[in-house]
Amino acid sequence: MKPDTDQLLAYIERTVERTLTACTGCGKCFDVCPMTRYSDLLPGRPGGEVVAGVLDILRGKAGTPAAVEWTRLCTQSALCIPVCPEKIDPMLMLRLSRITALGSTGAQPLLPNPRRDPEFFRRINAFAKLQLSEAELDEWQR
Amino acid sequence: MSERVVFWYGCNAIRHGDIIHGASALLRAVGVESDPAGGPAYCCGTTEDGNLQSAAGMAANTIRKFNRSGRGTVVTWCPSCHRHMGTFMGGVASANFEVAHITQVLHARRHLLAPLLTQRVERKVVLHAHTGFHEVDANPLVADLLRLIPGLDLVVADYSAPGHMCSALVAVPAALKDAVRRNVELTVEHGTDTLVTVFHSCQRLLCGLATTDGVEVVNYVNLLTQAMGIAALPDEYAQWKNAGSDAEIMARVGPERIAKVGVKFFETQVLPELRRLPEK
Numbered sequence: 001m002k003p004d005t006d007q008l009l010a011y012i013e014r015t016v017e018r019t020l021t022a023c024t025g026c027g028k029c030f031d032v033c034p035m036t037r038y039s040d041l042l043p044g045r046p047g048g049e050v051v052a053g054v055l056d057i058l059r060g061k062a063g064t065p066a067a068v069e070w071t072r073l074c075t076q077s078a079l080c081i082p083v084c085p086e087k088i089d090p091m092l093m094l095r096l097s098r099i100t101a102l103g104s105t106g107a108q109p110l111l112p113n114p115r116r117d118p119e120f121f122r123r124i125n126a127f128a129k130l131q132l133s134e135a136e137l138d139e140w141q142r
Numbered sequence: 143m144s145e146r147v148v149f150w151y152g153c154n155a156i157r158h159g160d161i162i163h164g165a166s167a168l169l170r171a172v173g174v175e176s177d178p179a180g181g182p183a184y185c186c187g188t189t190e191d192g193n194l195q196s197a198a199g200m201a202a203n204t205i206r207k208f209n210r211s212g213r214g215t216v217v218t219w220c221p222s223c224h225r226h227m228g229t230f231m232g233g234v235a236s237a238n239f240e241v242a243h244i245t246q247v248l249h250a251r252r253h254l255l256a257p258l259l260t261q262r263v264e265r266k267v268v269l270h271a272h273t274g275f276h277e278v279d280a281n282p283l284v285a286d287l288l289r290l291i292p293g294l295d296l297v298v299a300d301y302s303a304p305g306h307m308c309s310a311l312v313a314v315p316a317a318l319k320d321a322v323r324r325n326v327e328l329t330v331e332h333g334t335d336t337l338v339t340v341f342h343s344c345q346r347l348l349c350g351l352a353t354t355d356g357v358e359v360v361n362y363v364n365l366l367t368q369a370m371g372i373a374a375l376p377d378e379y380a381q382w383k384n385a386g387s388d389a390e391i392m393a394r395v396g397p398e399r400i401a402k403v404g405v406k407f408f409e410t411q412v413l414p415e416l417r418r419l420p421e422k
Binding site (some may be wrong): 004005007008009010011012014015034035038072073075076077078079081091092095098099102103104105113114115116119120121122123124125126127128129130131132136139140141142 | 154157158159177178179181182183189190191195199201202230235272273274275276304305310317336378379403407408411412
């Protein structure tokens with residue numbers, strides 16, 4: 001493991017720990033989420049129950065299907081942040097849940113981890129070549 | 143903020159060379175000289191949640207490059223990069239620079255910008271807004287900047303799409319369709335045919351509305367440079383997307399530029415993206 005990766009894992013661990021300590025599982029973040037209506041599994045669920053499942057994922061456990069689904073659906077709308085009475089960042093909590101659910105921290109994967117499109121960066125470079133001069137490519141992109 | 147900064151435009155914004163050039167011109171106009179930096183070599187790593195070794199490497203590499211630049215401030219364009227810098231990237235490596243979003247920089251210096259906006263832009267436009275960029279409340283900042291443009295009739299509707307920009311919704315296609323549909327409805331309700339985007343991915347994913355719904359999608363940067371009378375570069379990405387056929391796209395890009403990226407790569411990787419139009 002490279003030191004940079006160790007640093008990132010340590011940051012994730014610290015932030016997860018802080019979240020687990022501060023979150024009371026009130027579920028207000030879930031209740032205001034604009035994305036739950038895009039799931040058959042989530043509407044009408046008690047917020048506290050779903051959040052408890054997310055905290056379970058952060059502990060490296062299986063969570064619940066609803067918690068995994070909510071994790072998958074988060075599009076970083078940020079409406080959850082101002083309603084949190086504990087002033088934690090529920091959007092960051094869900095990002096950490098996603099990272100954990102992908103198996104990136106060593107926990108059992110709960111979400112499929114699609115490989116990045118191998119052409120993702122090549123396409124970006126192609127559009128750069130189409131629109132920037134050689135000098136700009138040299139100075140700005142390298 | 144020091145007067146010479148890094149302008150970190152991120153990865154995907156480079157699909158819109160006009161925005162990068164226009165944003166640099168706006169910074170210069172308010173007294174901020176910038177060294178643009180972006181593309182994969184300056185990736186923040188936010189797309190790498192499934193591969194932390196890659197995420198950490200990208201984050202550390204980018205922060206160290208900025209540290210070596212000697213610039214005291216990095217001005218961000220992309221809300222994902224800005225967010226990632228404020229969270230995970232800062233956990234990987236120490237930064238010896240401040241971070242500000244371009245909307246903050248332009249807004250704070252709008253008294254310098256206002257006298258330069260001398261050209262009337264007689265258009266009614268609806269601001270395309272998202273809820274999610276909580277680190278910087280960019281929507282009202284951009285609205286304030288647009289209100290400086292003489293002749294521009296700006297509508298700030300009471301609808302903001304979920305997510306921090308349209309690309310966040312791609313993973314939930316029904317949500318993206320809802321956002322597209324609602325934005326088209328807003329243009330009809332307010333009697334206009336123009337949406338103004340704040341971020342590049344909204345520009346990328348919505349600009350095809352010119353073809354599907356007769357709605358022109360313009361980034362706020364291009365309205366400001368137009369009002370300054372700068373001979374801005376055209377929004378070629380939108381032109382290509384609305385060209386109508388593969389043959390017309392290729393004619394507009396031109397054989398010389400296609401050769402730069404390779405004909406096969408252009409046909410298999412670039413054309414399919416340009417063919418895709420917004421759905422609602």
